Amino acid sequence: MIMRRWLIAGSALALCLHIGACAPMEETPAPPPPPPPSNPVMTKPVEKPVEPPAKPQRRWTVAKPAKAPPPSPEELVGLDESGVRKLLGAPAEMRTDGAARILSYRSVTCTLDVLLFMDLKAGDFKVASYEWDNSGSRPQAAKGCYAELRVTP
Numbered sequence: 001m002i003m004r005r006w007l008i009a010g011s012a013l014a015l016c017l018h019i020g021a022c023a024p025m026e027e028t029p030a031p032p033p034p035p036p037p038s039n040p041v042m043t044k045p046v047e048k049p050v051e052p053p054a055k056p057q058r059r060w061t062v063a064k065p066a067k068a069p070p071p072s073p074e075e076l077v078g079l080d081e082s083g084v085r086k087l088l089g090a091p092a093e094m095r096t097d098g099a100a101r102i103l104s105y106r107s108v109t110c111t112l113d114v115l116l117f118m119d120l121k122a123g124d125f126k127v128a129s130y131e132w133d134n135s136g137s138r139p140q141a142a143k144g145c146y147a148e149l150r151v152t153p
Contacts, residue, residue, distance in 0.1 A: 073146045076114055076127045084114055084127060089151045101125050110145035 076084055084103060085091075091103040091114075101116040111133040116125035132145070 071147050071150045073112065073130050076130055079127050080122075080124050081116060084116075087151060088112075088114075088149055100128075105149045107145055107148045109148075112146065112149055 076087065079087075081101070081103070088103075088105050092106045093104040095102050095104075099117060103114040103116070105112045105114070113131045113133070114127055115129050115131070117128045118124075119126040
């Protein structure tokens, strides 16, 4: 009989344990997530993408022609006789002095003599130099006189 009691008691105990194991367990809440790190190097704020700066509007401008320098008698050097005539027109006087041909141009204030010598390579007379007779006026007056003599193209 004692054995029977133990058998019944053991069976009851096994049944209780079995039923207890099948019972639903209470769910415990998940632990909260860890706080963000406090190290500033590790945390970086979210940056918005940087937009490129707006392109400036093109403004078209019309280039003004540069002022041409005042005419200078230096532009005569190297020209042939027809080139001199294009710039100064017909000479007031034309003469030959040795190997040189001299074209004289006159204005109210001065006289310009253009000296042409034979260029053997080209086979034509070319301007080698020029001389002024500005009747005692200032050297700067020579450029003004040349501007008066020059024919506007």
